[in-house]
Amino acid sequence: MASSSDFQQDRHSFSGSPQKWNDFELPGDTLYYRFTSDMSNTEWGYKFTVTAGHLGRFQTGFEILKQMLAEERVVPHLPLARIWEWQVGVACRQTGHQRLKAIHLLLRIVQCSTQRDCDLTLLKPLWQLFTHMENNLCHDMAKPGILLPLHRALAELFFVTENRVAELGTLQEYLLALNTEDHLHRCTAQ
DSSP: OSTTTTTTTTTTOOOSSGGGOOHHHHOHHHBBBBOOOOSSSOOOOOOOOOOOTTHHHHHHHHHHHHHHHHTTTTTTSOOOOHHHHHHHHHHHHHHHHHHHHHHHHHHHHHHHHHOOOGGGGGGGHHHHHHHHHHHHHHHHSSSOOOOOOOHHHHHHHHHHHHHHHHTTTHHHHHHHHHSHHHHHHHHHHH
């Protein structure tokens, strides 16, 4: 079982008797599973129960962190580098509204950080998602240019982040870190 169709993210594998199975949680709103039999037994298979997990836990954490980031007197006391790293991971793993909320918090952290608090190159997976969405938008000229909420949120995040790194004088390093060598070759050729 995993949270991605390629079974690479949040993977959990089980085999044998039910006693070997443990409860676990997956982020997001989709579960992928694969059942494979080795034909060594004539039992009917396995049964598992999926339960929508702990409603409110993500929302509670989101609200608390949003409030803390909104308080100017609290922000200097927060471990922004660690929160940033954790929040980028959350934005990459989550889907739907939870991903949008995680991106909202990333945007807030970029806006309130006063120095090089955050490793902005950690945004590379989200940058790849954004550029993929941009490429699909450019190739599909038949549809009106209405951006999806995720696309808009990522556009704002990268616009603000680019302005922040320009202020810090590290724009070139940031852009090089986010892009693949292949992409840089294509841009140079153009």
